[in-house]
Amino acid sequence: MDYTIKVGGEAGQGIQTIGDTLAHIFAKAGYHVFTNQDYESRIRGGHNFYQIRISHKPVTASRSSVHILVALDRESITKHEKELTPDGQVLYDSQMIMEKIEKPNFLDLPLLEFALKYGGSKVMSNTVAIGAVLGMLRMDPTIMYQTIENNFKKKGDAVIRANIECAKAGYEFANKECLMCSFTLLPFDRPKMIISGNEAIGAGAIASGLKFYSAYPMTPSTGIFNFITEYAKDYGIIVEQAEDEISAINMIIGASFAGVRAMTGTSGGGFALMVEGVSLSAMTETPIVIVLAQRPGPATGLPTRTEQADLLFALYAGHGEFPKVIFAPGSPEQAFYLTNKAFDLAEKYQITAIILTDQYLADSQWSYEGFDLGKIKYIDYRLREERLKKIKNYKRHAFTETGVSPLAIPGQSENLVVTDSDEHDEEGHITEEALIRIKMVEKRLFKKIPLIKKEIAPPLIYGDKNPEIVLICWGSMFGIVKEVVDELINKYKLAMIHFSEIYPFSEDTRWIELLKRSKKLINIEQNATSQFAKLIKMETGIHIENHINRFDGRPFTFDELLERVYANIK
Amino acid sequence: MPTLNDYKGQRPAWCPGCGNFSILRAFNEAMVELGIEPHQFVIVSGIGQAGKFPHYTRCNTFNGLHGRTLPVATGIKLANHELIVFAVAGDGDCYGEGGNHLIHAIRRNIDIKLFVHNNQIYGLTKGQASPTTMKGVVTKTQPFGVLSEQFNPLALAIALNCSFVARGFAGDIEHLKGLLKEAVNHKGFSLIDILQPCVSFNKINTFEWYRERVYKLPDDYNPEDRFLAFQKSLEWDGGIPIGVIYKTKRPTLEEQIPVIKDLPLVKQGFDINRIESILYNFY
Numbered sequence: 046m047d048y049t050i051k052v053g054g055e056a057g058q059g060i061q062t063i064g065d066t067l068a069h070i071f072a073k074a075g076y077h078v079f080t081n082q083d084y085e086s087r088i089r090g091g092h093n094f095y096q097i098r099i100s101h102k103p104v105t106a107s108r109s110s111v112h113i114l115v116a117l118d119r120e121s122i123t124k125h126e127k128e129l130t131p132d133g134q135v136l137y138d139s140q141m142i143m144e145k146i147e148k149p150n151f152l153d154l155p156l157l158e159f160a161l162k163y164g165g166s167k168v169m170s171n172t173v174a175i176g177a178v179l180g181m182l183r184m185d186p187t188i189m190y191q192t193i194e195n196n197f198k199k200k201g202d203a204v205i206r207a208n209i210e211c212a213k214a215g216y217e218f219a220n221k222e223c224l225m226c227s228f229t230l231l232p233f234d235r236p237k238m239i240i241s242g243n244e245a246i247g248a249g250a251i252a253s254g255l256k257f258y259s260a261y262p263m264t265p266s267t268g269i270f271n272f273i274t275e276y277a278k279d280y281g282i283i284v285e286q287a288e289d290e291i292s293a294i295n296m297i298i299g300a301s302f303a304g305v306r307a308m309t310g311t312s313g314g315g316f317a318l319m320v321e322g323v324s325l326s327a328m329t330e331t332p333i334v335i336v337l338a339q340r341p342g343p344a345t346g347l348p349t350r351t352e353q354a355d356l357l358f359a360l361y362a363g364h365g366e367f368p369k370v371i372f373a374p375g376s377p378e379q380a381f382y383l384t385n386k387a388f389d390l391a392e393k394y395q396i397t398a399i400i401l402t403d404q405y406l407a408d409s410q411w412s413y414e415g416f417d418l419g420k421i422k423y424i425d426y427r428l429r430e431e432r433l434k435k436i437k438n439y440k441r442h443a444f445t446e447t448g449v450s451p452l453a454i455p456g457q458s459e460n461l462v463v464t465d466s467d468e469h470d471e472e473g474h475i476t477e478e479a480l481i482r483i484k485m486v487e488k489r490l491f492k493k494i495p496l497i498k499k500e501i502a503p504p505l506i507y508g509d510k511n512p513e514i515v516l517i518c519w520g521s522m523f524g525i526v527k528e529v530v531d532e533l534i535n536k537y538k539l540a541m542i543h544f545s546e547i548y549p550f551s552e553d554t555r556w557i558e559l560l561k562r563s564k565k566l567i568n569i570e571q572n573a574t575s576q577f578a579k580l581i582k583m584e585t586g587i588h589i590e591n592h593i594n595r596f597d598g599r600p601f602t603f604d605e606l607l608e609r610v611y612a613n614i615k
Numbered sequence: 616m617p618t619l620n621d622y623k624g625q626r627p628a629w630c631p632g633c634g635n636f637s638i639l640r641a642f643n644e645a646m647v648e649l650g651i652e653p654h655q656f657v658i659v660s661g662i663g664q665a666g667k668f669p670h671y672t673r674c675n676t677f678n679g680l681h682g683r684t685l686p687v688a689t690g691i692k693l694a695n696h697e698l699i700v701f702a703v704a705g706d707g708d709c710y711g712e713g714g715n716h717l718i719h720a721i722r723r724n725i726d727i728k729l730f731v732h733n734n735q736i737y738g739l740t741k742g743q744a745s746p747t748t749m750k751g752v753v754t755k756t757q758p759f760g761v762l763s764e765q766f767n768p769l770a771l772a773i774a775l776n777c778s779f780v781a782r783g784f785a786g787d788i789e790h791l792k793g794l795l796k797e798a799v800n801h802k803g804f805s806l807i808d809i810l811q812p813c814v815s816f817n818k819i820n821t822f823e824w825y826r827e828r829v830y831k832l833p834d835d836y837n838p839e840d841r842f843l844a845f846q847k848s849l850e851w852d853g854g855i856p857i858g859v860i861y862k863t864k865r866p867t868l869e870e871q872i873p874v875i876k877d878l879p880l881v882k883q884g885f886d887i888n889r890i891e892s893i894l895y896n897f898y
Contacts, residue, residue, distance in 0.1 A: 415894070
């Protein structure tokens, strides 16, 4: 069982509502789900779609062929009809698109008419469509009714009843009228959780003791902002919308200096403004976490689309020389745990940790059995209250064996906490003494970096243990490259090497040996210049000959990537 | 009780005769007279001669980047509203590089006391025009004289309904000290623009020049009259008023955030077990 449902239409038609609700129903039924979205930078009109893949096995990418196309406008049919599988069906409303299509696999369902008749409002055509999709799949509707009840709980019984009537009408109509529908679903299993990249980062941050989040809204990072805001009151978090990204990063530095865990989120353009703050965090040794959710540039670029082109920018962000950590999760699950690790390392070493994602990962939803809170690390590295009060002659930037100085909270004892963006002495006062400068660089850089490197996990190797062909990728490429490996593993001695903890490189260098031993290295990146391959060359000297790049702002599709890998192998 | 000795900081690197010395003295005396201990507050400063201020007294210090004092101070205040938070900046720092932050800090009415050392020139970079340099003044980088209108921080602040707006003069330490103390006791965003002669690079707006022009607001002046205050803020050529120009009562940002109603953020614990309910929402 492996089906893909695509919901297409104009912005503002409710594509996301239909997609999200269906995805949650399938996950609740215990199926594995993967969703991704393609939308334009506009509030109304244009062409958007939401794609859901369901299977009884874990799925980590979307497929190009569609089994059910829900077309809310004519363009969805024009654009996506060719993606239908031989048994693929189209659900549409001839009244809505003002055209009757006489083809056997087209189910004309009066979405608007039903919505008015059973719900009393046109808005509920979305609910009719949800019911109809389940009817086409001949799936037991019980979970759908529960989900609707849950979704509209706040709106009261009348709204719940109306929506259930609409869903039921859509379900029964499709169940009866779709004679060509021949889908077979496997029985329900244990409910899965379904979570997007942005949500996983938000949840990971809250699970890491986040107390302060400041940001300026920017696609595709805004979902994190919204998520944290939703939980802010219950979890004791202050969320402050800054006047610009410069303010956002300086606010989190201030909050962190005052003693709380703080984070900001943005995309490339906002990060460009934040860069001076990255350098400030380094000089003052103030821990912060930044989420950089990439979208195609330069400048405003393609605001709602995806790219991995800010890797080297993030790597070099900030004037001067200082350590930082960069993580690039490949899935919501990795995003959850790596966000936690980012908070831990940022505070432990008093540095900036950057979480590098992109629109594709930010908006994609994956399903899981669950996340393990036992794997979450929470150690408070700050010197506070009673422990701080006992200290005499505290020096914020004291020289130590590890280069890490005690991180005290100002105002909780008579010790003064002094820091400066100028070079400073151990107490934090401005200095231009050459010897102190040298010792400070040694402390911030040379002493900390080897310790940080020890914390970094090696890349994930997946596939053949002694591969001849290695597919190299990082960040959000994880899911799709993994599926390509699954497809080819029986034909070739092939493996994937995926980097999620991308900088600094791990001390465990077994993967370098693996690359050197393999006959063919193929680097796969969602950018034009293979930035990660450059980083590998810089760090290891290994030159990668073969590259698969995509930079039109759309994620790789499975079939396309498979074909391009084949082209490189032959 | 603290004494002036508790406020002995690093040796200042300012030019002899700099107006900053008077501001430093007024500040230290104000703290002593208010009975505030050095660890009970934090000074956030930026870049320029004013940025070095916290090093020359004794206090918790965050000497950050040029123009960014207010965002850092905002983060600190929100994380720990029990701390008294001062921001100290120059005219270039706060009115030039950080102008946007000033507007929004006033809007937020976060309880930060901002002291701007306004010497109407860039001192540290040796004599370029600042936003408050008067129109027509010729400098190395303004060869035809300053072509832009002089920035009026007080009028801007009053226009934004800033909760405390004052002007001080480094040549009158007692009066300035009074203003600093009043700002500390005021609840809400407080701006004190301090006329501070730069003895090295501003040969126009000297101690003499200011002495001839500044006058203290009369005792019967009503600083709660916003229209009158706006009028006062526009005075310059015929005499420069010093004192509390405008004040009003507005709820502070931190008072309006339910999360910190009972306890400052920094004192709130963290319980990982509560996270389970977030994850539950994903099923």
